[in-house]
Amino acid sequence: MADxxxxxxxxxxxxxxxYDRIGSNKRQTWLMMALFVAVVGAFATVVALVLGLPIQAAxxxxxxxxxxxxxxxxxxxxxxxxxxxxxxxxKEQEPDLYRVVENLxxxxxxxxxxxxxxxxxxxxxxxxxxxxxxxxVTATRGLLDKLDHSELEGVIAHEMSHVGNYDIxxxxxxxxxxxxxxxxSDFFMRWAWFGSGSRRxxxxxxxxxYAILIVIAVVLAILAPLAAQLIxxxxxxxxxxxxxxxxxxxxxxxxxLARALEKITADPEPLKxxxxxxxxxxxxxxxxxxxxxxxGLFDTHPPVAERIRLLRAM
Numbered sequence: 001m002a003d004x005x006x007x008x009x010x011x012x013x014x015x016x017x018x019y020d021r022i023g024s025n026k027r028q029t030w031l032m033m034a035l036f037v038a039v040v041g042a043f044a045t046v047v048a049l050v051l052g053l054p055i056q057a058a059x060x061x062x063x064x065x066x067x068x069x070x071x072x073x074x075x076x077x078x079x080x081x082x083x084x085x086x087x088x089x090x091k092e093q094e095p096d097l098y099r100v101v102e103n104l105x106x107x108x109x110x111x112x113x114x115x116x117x118x119x120x121x122x123x124x125x126x127x128x129x130x131x132x133x134x135x136x137v138t139a140t141r142g143l144l145d146k147l148d149h150s151e152l153e154g155v156i157a158h159e160m161s162h163v164g165n166y167d168i169x170x171x172x173x174x175x176x177x178x179x180x181x182x183x184x185s186d187f188f189m190r191w192a193w194f195g196s197g198s199r200r201x202x203x204x205x206x207x208x209x210y211a212i213l214i215v216i217a218v219v220l221a222i223l224a225p226l227a228a229q230l231i232x233x234x235x236x237x238x239x240x241x242x243x244x245x246x247x248x249x250x251x252x253x254x255x256x257l258a259r260a261l262e263k264i265t266a267d268p269e270p271l272k273x274x275x276x277x278x279x280x281x282x283x284x285x286x287x288x289x290x291x292x293x294x295x296g297l298f299d300t301h302p303p304v305a306e307r308i309r310l311l312r313a314m
Contacts, residue, residue, distance in 0.1 A: 033069040072176040076130040086116040122271035126281035127159040154257030158247035258311040
């Protein structure tokens with residue numbers, strides 16, 4: 001089974017072994033966590049210096065961020081599921097979905113993941129977890145209602161491939177790290193504006209410090225969304241191509257997977273439970289209704305037409 005490096009459009013161009021992808025995903029997870037601690041810690045230190053706080057407190061900031069990153073490693077899947085309003089189901093509650101996941105788990109040689117459902121009428125799915133032993137597969141109610149058995153099997157096979165390739169580790173942790181970047185951006189923006197307003201009677205030194213803080217907060221508010229998108233681009237488009245190819249071989253029906261992509265993309269209903277922090281997890285981009293140049297530029301999903309073309313060529 002082979003993957004490929006992307007060309008300018010993100011389309012596969014040359015072979016890379018699946019084992020290379022698994023190793024890359026493991027390394028990328030730790031690298032992303034380290035960069036998160038370094039960048040956010042550096043920003044917090046600058047803010048502390050502007051406010052006149054002692055530099056001796058800086059190591060505590062990095063320790064706290066390191067602890068947050070490690071907690072994210074273990075808790076990120078739960079956060080992603082909670083944010084998506086997913087609930088776990090049993091074989092008795094959802095026999096068709098559970099049986100499909102069970103059969104594909106046996107066929108792929110992977111441990112049986114936990115099975116979740118999102119009560120949303122838009123068809124979609126995602127996998128989450130830190131490794132195959134701690135994985136989950138989630139389907140929306142719309143996916144179960146609107147796809148036939150072979151199409152559902154194709155989508156779940158795609159998600160099981162994300163599990164086997166360890167894509168889920170870096171994809172799931174990104175949800176928590178990107179979410180914190182967005183929260184920090186909003187927090188410092190509000191703090192700077194309200195803080196400066198309440199200190200207009202202070203001396204010039206204090207006023208100057210808070211003026212600098214306002215500038216930093218405004219810059220962060222502008223750059224944070226772009227930084228978050230760039231972090232999500234670590235969840236590269238070629239992961240989806242590889243999962244499509246692996247999933248098609250696992251279910252032995254690439255046309256069913258292509259039909260599922262067509263149905264999901266054509267469905268007009270928005271996925272209310274999705275947001276920009278979790279969008280990259282899904283089988284198909286759940287924010288496809290929000291058309292803009294930047295959305296296309298920073299989209300972590302490859303073009304649907306190209307995915308379908310490659311599947312039909314198998």
